Amino acid sequence: MLVLIFSYPLLRGFLFKFSSQDLKGDIDEVNRNISFIVSIFLGVYCGKRIFITHDYGIYKEIYNRIPTDILQYIESNSFIVYALIIPLMVLICYKIIKLVFELINYLTFYPILDSIERYLSSKNSLFKRITGLFFGVPKAICYILIVTFVLNVVSMFSTNGRLNKYLENSKIYSRICKEVVIPVTNSNIARQLPDIINNSFKIVVRENDSKETSPGKAISKGRTIVYYNGVTLDQGVKSNSQVDKLARSVVQEDGNTKIKARALYNWVGSNISYDHDKANKVLNNDFDVESGAISAFNSRKGICFDYSCLYVAMCRANGIKVRLITGEGFNGVSWVSHAWNQVYIPEEDKWINVDTTFYKGGNYFNSKRFELDHKGAQIAGEW
Structure with a gap:
């Protein structure tokens, strides 16, 4: 499934060739995807640091400034951190990051794409297809990161043993989790956790x-x-x-x-x-x-x-x-x-x-x- 998700934007770019207008739409979608991914990472990371660990630095200061009544309610209903607080933080981060990307696109990438299209107008069809495939790579990466993160969250709260077994045996999913999802949403030290426990208890x-x-x-x-x-x-x-x-x-x-x-x-x-x-x-x-x-x-x-x-x-x-x-x-x-x-x-x-x-x-x-x-x-x- 992950291979197919990654391959789809590449195949689409190759089949439909390079188009400035289409690519602008793709870039806008990629920007939304990147904004979503980054906002998820920031929201989850900051949410955990503030409401789960709050052991040092600015996270501890923010936690100490929250009214006691609110903290007591959150601590007695720990699921609210993931159900309400983190999604709200993700939404705020998403709006800010997306706005920044849109400003950058209108000032830089969109004029460049128009210039590339004028240049490619004299090139053959195969060259346009290869160019379309190349510009599909960022979109493919965004797709696979989003799906991996969703699967990671689902697996954390799911009690489905069959799903857990599939994810455990997927080398691609495991690699992306270890190299991207875990280090970003937890910490650099957390990168060691998959190697610390691995079904080594019988x-x-x-x-x-x-x-x-x-x-x-x-x-x-x-x-x-x-x-x-x-x-x-x-x-x-x-x-x-x-x-x-x-x-x-x-x-x-x-x-x-x-x-x-x-x-x-x-x-x-x-x-x-x-x-x-x-x-x-x-x-x-x-x-x-x-x-x-x-x-x-x-x-x-x-x-x-x-x-x-x-x-x-x-x-x-x-x-x-x-x-x-x-x-x-x-x-x-x-x-x-x-x-x-x-x-x-x-x-x-x-x-x-x-x-x-x-x-x-x-x-x-x-x-x-x-x-x-x-x-x-x-x-x-x-x-």
Whole structure:
């Protein structure tokens, strides 16, 4: 579909040849498309920065100047950011950008096109067709960017597994998302997210000969036992003296639970690197790999399950109540299997979300962005 969309303006330009009048209409359409694309990127980017992250600079200042009553309403109805605020910002940007393009066209491009048509009047038909094809390229690029962005937004909110599978397997769609959509609508760092999670988390249920169970830890159910990337949950979160010693040295003894949990999040996120080779092995059902907290700590690398297990082990060493969560994460292209954590903050009497795997993609410690790119949360274990 994307190939056909890209090819259509090129084929049309070749068949109908170069025409100044037609091309002016095409340029006006391209300008509208470009204005639409740029306004979407600006609207989404600024909307996220102001109402989702607002962690620094002018975005933080704008957020702090919004009346408290309005902020409380937006925070309790987070979908309104995408349903109302961002579309309004997109519309305003669109009107301004389109006006600028129209002024530039009347002063520069339109007179140039008239001159080109006078020049081509003496040329043969094939030359005019090639020229028409050449001038169709900007329009083709605009078409494919618009369709890709629409598919990206639809996939974020859609629960259709078949659509998600199609998008995940489309190399063209994935490439455009990674190179254009994700960096512009999020940040340069967010470009790493598609490589951070890529279906690298597998759960396998096998028959268990033993009648033992582990109540409250969800690793066994009756006569079955659940394996996460080839190990049980107890094996995954198992710690040792080295992990415990470092975990206690990372946190401040006099800090509250949230400060301690944040310090552990920072350490795991900044010191553990994503293991792409291991992710590929797990994708191909090769579980002959070391998994869990100790493995990630010793090798300083792992995949989402290892990140989450290490965070569990380090929280337990500091007496912090913690959960390991399984579900799906949106990697900017499609929804894939993922694992993260939740931490209990007794001072606030609530559980907060923590994703150390996404650390390099921005703030994923008790952040509102969790609602946008995490779903299907299930408690695998609690300690």
